[in-house]
Amino acid sequence: MAELSQTLPSRRARLRAFVRLKLENRLLRVVLVAAVLGIVALAWSLARVPEARHRVMLGKGVAGVDATIPAAEIETPAPSPIATATRRVAEGVSRMLGTGEASYYGPGLVGNPTANGERFDPSKMTAAHRTLPMGSRVRVTDTRSGRSVVVRINDRGPYHGRRVIDLSEGAARKLGILDRGTARVRLSLLI
Structure with missing residues (x-):
């Protein structure tokens, strides 16, 4: 035991x-x-939580919307009051927005949807701005050469450094900044 x-x-x-x-x-x-x-x-x-359809990719100055949105949901945007007023008055009447650095979109974004839903076409006279209403028309003047172009805002950006506007390749070509890549510009909102 x-x-x-x-x-x-x-x-x-x-x-x-x-x-x-x-x-x-x-x-x-x-x-x-x-x-x-x-x-x-x-x-x-x-x-x-609803699915977030809009996104902005930071770091490379690229702005856009989610490419997974079906084409049926993308509607032709209504013209903004600023764009409508711009068509009614002469292009010479404008409001100074300030100066800053401009860049342009690279060719790799052709066909991507912009922030207002249209497809990006580098030959069009369009641009991306962080705050201006979609459809706004802006005169962009190169301070060095004095050349200027009028662009329509259809996207958001740029989100790189101190850049104030991202131009389409066509607008950058007319402005003469393709070789430089960026330029100091003066912006005027056409009213």
Whole structure:
């Protein structure tokens, strides 16, 4: 009998092991319930958040919308009040916006949707600006050469450095900044 009592744990050790197993079992149940509740809450919150369709990719001065939008959802944008007013008055009437650095879109973005939903065409006289209303017409004047072009805002950007406007390749060609890549320009909003 003495040999048997030496091989079996004491009653106190058995009770401790039993309590420890019970606590581990309860802790495991609590963790499982918390995990299930977390997954349910995450699924519910993801189901309620609408899919963000517009995005702006930062870092390379590229602005656009999600390419996964079906073509049927892209509507022809209504002309803004500024663009409508611009067509009614002479192009000579303008409001000075300031000066800054201009750049132009690279050829790799041809056909991508712009922020207002149209497809980017580098030959058009369009540009991207961070805040001006879509459809605004802006006179862009190279301060070095004095050459100027009138562009229509149809995209958002630029998001690189201190640049104030991103021109289409056609506008940059007429302005004469293709070789330089960027230029110091003066912006005037046509009203």
